[in-house]
Amino acid sequence: MKKAAVTHEAFESPAPIAPSVLVGIDWADKEHAFAIRTPDGKLHIGSFKHSPAAIREWIEAWNNRYPNLAIEICIEASRGSLINALREFPYVKIYPVNPKALANYRGAFAHGGGKNDPVDARLILKFIEQNREHLRPLQQDSPETRELYALTIHRRQLVEERVALANRIGTLWKQYFPAILELKPARTYSEFVIKLALKYPTLEDVQKAGKTKLRKFFYSIGTKEKMEHRLDLLMEAKPLTTDPTLLRTCARQCQAIGLQIDVLNQVIKGYNSEIKSLVRKHKDYGFVSTLPGASDNTHARIIAALGDDRNRYENAESLQAAAGIAPITTQSGKSRYVNARWACTKFLKQTFHEYAGLSVAKCTWAKRYYEQLQAKGKSKQMAKRALAYKWLRIIYRCWKTGQPYNEAHYMERLRKTGSKLGVASEA
Numbered sequence: 055m056k057k058a059a060v061t062h063e064a065f066e067s068p069a070p071i072a073p074s075v076l077v078g079i080d081w082a083d084k085e086h087a088f089a090i091r092t093p094d095g096k097l098h099i100g101s102f103k104h105s106p107a108a109i110r111e112w113i114e115a116w117n118n119r120y121p122n123l124a125i126e127i128c129i130e131a132s133r134g135s136l137i138n139a140l141r142e143f144p145y146v147k148i149y150p151v152n153p154k155a156l157a158n159y160r161g162a163f164a165h166g167g168g169k170n171d172p173v174d175a176r177l178i179l180k181f182i183e184q185n186r187e188h189l190r191p192l193q194q195d196s197p198e199t200r201e202l203y204a205l206t207i208h209r210r211q212l213v214e215e216r217v218a219l220a221n222r223i224g225t226l227w228k229q230y231f232p233a234i235l236e237l238k239p240a241r242t243y244s245e246f247v248i249k250l251a252l253k254y255p256t257l258e259d260v261q262k263a264g265k266t267k268l269r270k271f272f273y274s275i276g277t278k279e280k281m282e283h284r285l286d287l288l289m290e291a292k293p294l295t296t297d298p299t300l301l302r303t304c305a306r307q308c309q310a311i312g313l314q315i316d317v318l319n320q321v322i323k324g325y326n327s328e329i330k331s332l333v334r335k336h337k338d339y340g341f342v343s344t345l346p347g348a349s350d351n352t353h354a355r356i357i358a359a360l361g362d363d364r365n366r367y368e369n370a371e372s373l374q375a376a377a378g379i380a381p382i383t384t385q386s387g388k389s390r391y392v393n394a395r396w397a398c399t400k401f402l403k404q405t406f407h408e409y410a411g412l413s414v415a416k417c418t419w420a421k422r423y424y425e426q427l428q429a430k431g432k433s434k435q436m437a438k439r440a441l442a443y444k445w446l447r448i449i450y451r452c453w454k455t456g457q458p459y460n461e462a463h464y465m466e467r468l469r470k471t472g473s474k475l476g477v478a479s480e481a
Contacts, residue, residue: 074147075120076186077127078179081136089179090116093123099176109139117145128182130156132192141194148192149182156181193363198336202329203358206351207401209325216243216318223251223311230304233257233291237284243315246277252312255305260288329354344458345449347416348409355405360453370450378403379442406449410442417461419468419475420445426474 073093080087083104090098102112116125125146131137132150140146156178182189195203220242227234231251239247253271254260260268265285272281295301333339333354342353359377360366367373376399413420420441427437452459468476 072124074124074126075116076179076182077125078175078177078182079127079129079136080174080178081129081131081134086136087175088112089175091179091183092120097176097179104136106139109136113140113143113146117143126182126186126191128178128189130178137192141192149186149189150192151178151181151189190366193361193366195362198332199357199362202332202336202354205325205329205332206355206358209322209329209351210401210404212318212322212325216315216322219243219311219315219318223248223308223315226304226308226311227251230295230301231255231257231308232294233260233288236287236291243319245316245319246272246275248312248315248319249275251308252316255308255312256301257288257291257293258301261291265289326351333357338453338456341452341456341458344452344460345409345413346420346459346461347412347414349412352405352409352412355401356409356449359402359405360449364454367450370447373450374443374446376402377406377442377446379406379439379446406442406446407438410438410445413441413445419465422475 075093076091078089081104085101085103087101088099092098102108113125123145125143126149127140127146128149128151129137130151130153137148137150140148194200224235224242234247234251234257235242237247237250250260250271254263254268263271268285268288269281272278272284330350333342333350336357338357338360339353342348342356345353345356348356360373367376378399410420414424415421423444424437424441427440428434432440448459448464451457465476470476
């Protein structure tokens with residue numbers, strides 16, 4: 055019988071690790087449980103309050119006991135108030151761990167699914183003791199990247215709040231003022247339609263104002279496109295209802311929602327302006343600006359999603375998996391299943407999925423690939439996800455090398471490899 059080849063790499067001893075104070079923290083809102091293993095092998099268990107003074111006192115006490123050693127902390131978080139506080143100490147290394155990884159690890163010891171903070175702190179300590187050589191300490195991005203990350207995250211939250219309010223006001227208009235929807239704004243939260251509804255909340259108010267006042271109003275907010283057509287629609291519209299109680303209550307609610315949308319419109323404009331100013335000064339703008347179809351907001355999101363640490367992702371496949379774009383393949387015996395990946399960072403997935411959709415309008419090969427998939431019966435979402443999978447390989451390469459994306463170069467490569475995406479024209 056032929057002997058199986060043996061790979062010795064897996065059996066090699068890991069590089070020696072310098073002694074340190076190892077800590078497992080199970081964090082909470084008011085008090086954090088901890089378990090500490092000191093270099094002499096002793097185990098220390100306790101807790102400390104969640105306050106700046108208590109956190110500082112706790113960290114400095116352990117640093118005074120072991121002044122020449124690093125304090126290495128394993129915790130189920132990569133952001134938050136506790137992380138912000140711990141980052142202030144240069145001798146602290148933070149190892150953020152995915153909560154799902156620790157949940158699976160916890161399941162090996164607590165089969166009934168129970169959870170206890172002091173016990174969890176000990177399990178987190180055991181996790182870092184057994185896996186420290188495989189864990190990567192938290193790397194802090196540059197101030198510019200961190201600010202872009204915060205701006206893009208906050209802007210996204212504001213946009214989602216605006217969409218929710220716009221859906222509410224759209225539903226409300228259908229109940230008492232459908233004529234305003236006949237103006238066909240690009241979005242229900244469009245500035246001109248919101249300001250119109252705030253000034254004239256009912257069809258009766260609009261028609262009482264008359265064309266002359268409405269024309270002046272539209273000019274005052276800088277909206278001239280299709281103005282006469284819209285004025286005709288409003289003047290000729292028939293009311294859905296004349297019930298005075300319904301009109302008063304709906305108009306009042308319209309004012310309340312409309313004011314919130316109006317404020318969000320102005321705030322989001324400010325975010326757009328700030329993002330545009332900052333992203334163009336960023337060191338990675340040189341390559342993201344060459345990606346076809348991306349706006350300043352998309353440029354900023356891609357920079358924020360990737361971060362500064364070029365060793366964060368070992369290869370393009372790890373980035374594709376982290377972004378939730380790469381599918382999960384499960385194989386057991388003769389069974390094989392391919393499913394969408396749900397365990398991922400929502401921000402990364404949204405960023406690259408949405409960019410793939412934007413690239414279709416400006417990139418030749420992306421449009422062809424997207425259309426080919428739809429011709430095969432794939433849904434728009436599936437086609438965008440598959441396109442994002444391809445883009446991530448390109449973006450990863452540009453990010454690692456700092457080289458800009460070159461459409462002509464990539465099309466030439468597609469032609470050389472015989473890809474149909476690189477042909478001069480569609481057959």
